[in-house]
Amino acid sequence: LFETAVQRGSDYAEVFYERGRARYLALDPRGALEDFEKAYAIDKSFIMAHYCAGKIYADVYRDYDKALEQFDAMKAMDPDNEYSELGQAYVDLAKLRYEDALARCDRIAAQNDTIAEVWYIRGLAYQKSDRHRDPKKALEAYNQFLATRLDNPSAFLNRGDIRYALGDPDGAIQDYTAALAVNPGYLWALLNRGYVLYKEKNRVQEGLRDIEK
16 A cells, blocks of 8 residues: 555655555564654654654664754754654663653653553663662563563563563563564574573473574
8 A cells, every 4th residue: 555655656754654654563663763854854853753754763763863953953942842742752771861751651641551662661771770680670671562562572572571570481481472472583582482491491402493593
């Protein structure tokens, strides 16, 4: 449907935006980025196209300056836009500024408590930060996120790691398996599940199969 609309010469920003989302899910970030850039070139006020472009710059290309350009463009259009703050929180995480990321999450939640990604960012901060590390808070944050977002294999992986650290190998295996259901080639989920199966459950052959993959 998106390809047909584009081939017909459609200049609707929404068409490029939706195709960009589809391309990103199909593991084509370069094509997705091109579509998001076309979307906001057509419609300068298309805030979410800037957000998605910024996320690709940050998550895929690790180009945080370009990511921040996108999030700053959003803020210039709408100073109160919570997704601009959310994008900057992801950059804070990448730069290990966990306290800043948590503070941004609190501000976003005060403005709009329906954005699930706030819980994902909190989970990462409570899991990775030296100063704010709290496995139980991380677990609760991932639980909140995964209550509505079952399409994120990294969240399952991270919650699996937390469950294992808290002495729940069965829960960890469940989460690694859930991550693999979303992304069957997810290397870290295979390695971690294999390790737990081998070390904690004495399921040696299953564990080795995962690790050897």
